[in-house]
Amino acid sequence: MAAIEARDLIKSFRGTSVLKGVSLNIADGEFVSLVGPSGCGKTTLLRILAGLELQDAGEVSIAGRVVDDLEPKARDVAMVFQSYALYPHLTVAENIAVPLVMRRLTTAGRLPVLGGLMPHVRRARKGIAGEVATVARTLEIEHLLDRKPGQLSGGQRQRVAVARAMVREPKAFLMDEPLSNLDAKLRTQMRAEISQLHRRLGATFVYVTHDQAEAMTMSDRIAVMMGGELLQFGTPDEIYAEPVDIRVAEFIGSPRINVLEARSDGQGAASAGPIAFSLANAKPQGEVVRVAFRPEAAELAAPDTGLAGRVEHTENFGSDLFVHVRAEGAAAPVIVRSRPQGRRAQIGDHVGIKVAPDRLMAFGGDHKRLAAVAA
């Protein structure tokens, strides 16, 4: 168990800048997700934490110790790879045992025949077998111990990879999109299992994903990355309700947040059609300000109230009904959550959209959040 700290990490590959000064403080025992679109640098950041990649500048410390000079194995972190990276020629039991065998036996002790002749090696091997069995029991893969990875399903391989990471009780677990090769149903199930595992082990988890739903459901805190920068680091609630950057707002949440373009009047007020608000700091006249609100912050109303538009498409999830409205002045359809019960909006209906004033968010031309009050 350990806190992980990254300070001003910079990394580029052949002139392409991948990390542009990322700092991150992960508390001991915390579950942190690094989330962002592909190519945002999240995997590179994880690999730098693991020691598989060296940063060009900046510092990584684990449990209060700077680890930049340490090899991956000396950092005492375990990693679960997207491809699982199981040794294909070893059985499940042997796969799980590798980290223990490598740490506890000497080179001579690891030799196949000679090692078996030494009593202390035999004792150590017995201990390792016991620990492997314990971990296998925890993850319910005992019946698979004699199989080879090639004979396992995706979900089983995933568990074996987690078991191999768990067995030596590392300070931290680094996971690189571990669920992306699983089908949707299994993914949801494994999501819950990994969360439970985190609670039970109490270790620090750093979890890379491009799936905002995984990040939202599993994490204590989420780090949203884009273009090599850390845009926001906060709890799922903060990230969802109070995004500091419009790119965060757009990336997190499904269906995505509605964004309308507004123009500043130069007096500290701005409006997008009927939606008007005042800015705490006045912007020059004509500057584009964007206003955003979540689908659940809006509701359908009579055609002459609020934002006017025509229903273009509806998505029924059973619990929710999302109505896509082609509204005046909006580039993309505005999505409004409504209830499937009662009268439903039909495609082609003319409707109005009312937005809860306290749920409006304004963003400046530099993507950053602006302090604003709905008028």
Next chain:
Amino acid sequence: MTDHAITDRAITNRAMTDRTALPAAAAGNARPAKARAPARKAARRQARTAYALLAPALLLMAGLLILPLAAIFALALTDYQLGAQAIAFIGIDNFKALAVDPVFWQALGNTLLYAAMVVPGSIGLGLVAALLIESGTSLRSFYRAALFLPVMATLIAMAIVWEFMLHPTFGLVNAMLGVFGIAPHNWLLDKATALPVLAVIGIWQQFGFAMVLFLAGLVSIPRQLYEAAALDGVPGGWERFRLITWPLLGPVSLFILVISATRAFQVFDVVYALTKGGPSKSTEVMLYSIYTEGFEFFRTGYASALTIVFIVLILAVTLIKKTVLEKRVHYA
């Protein structure tokens, strides 16, 4: 080449299933027989097409492989001499003669000894070269091409170059050894060194082939396995090689083993160019024996018997591969 073989096999399989399926269908229910008649016709047409497409390959195989092989088996049981009018069936007399022929045993022993030096030598050197090239960053294609060159070169021409290098008075080898104070030596005329020297030339010629195959094998090992190993505490170097590289190269290594063993058994050109089996039969090898018996002494029947022993030797390698080694190799 392999593509053709696969397609051919697929077609044969198809033709066979069609043929075996037909009588079964006919013997089945009589009722839908009428309905099936057109289908049967179509199946027969397909089978005909299949055989037509197979014919060229079958003819070539029969003419170039099966017939010569059968001829050798037949000749091995006769006293036929090349160009002679008479031929007589003598049963296994040729093999009996072989069994007591010291030259044959010498040739067999030398061939095995040569293979025992060349096979591990070329595989080991090929693997080391492949690992070095793979881990390096610059000039990789240059090294690859340079080390592969001997494989492509004509060995007879290369043998002549080696002959000059090994020349006892002005050869490069002795000159270089002289720098270290080692007295000049007539490598190819010494019974003790002639075969090992030929083996060194064999290794030099073959290891590039193993190297290229190992390089292909190395590329196909997922990088993530090495990264997982780095985190799992595998110390690197030897231990990493033992845990990941070597087992995952298993199928490639097995293939290289069989190919290079077969090629080592077939050693002929260097012997022919450099030593002619001498000094005093110390470099006499199977193929060279077959050649001298068949085309210098014209004892075709005897040479055929030798050839059969040689074929059995090659078959044995394949059989060992099939039965023993393949079970111990992990195929992903």
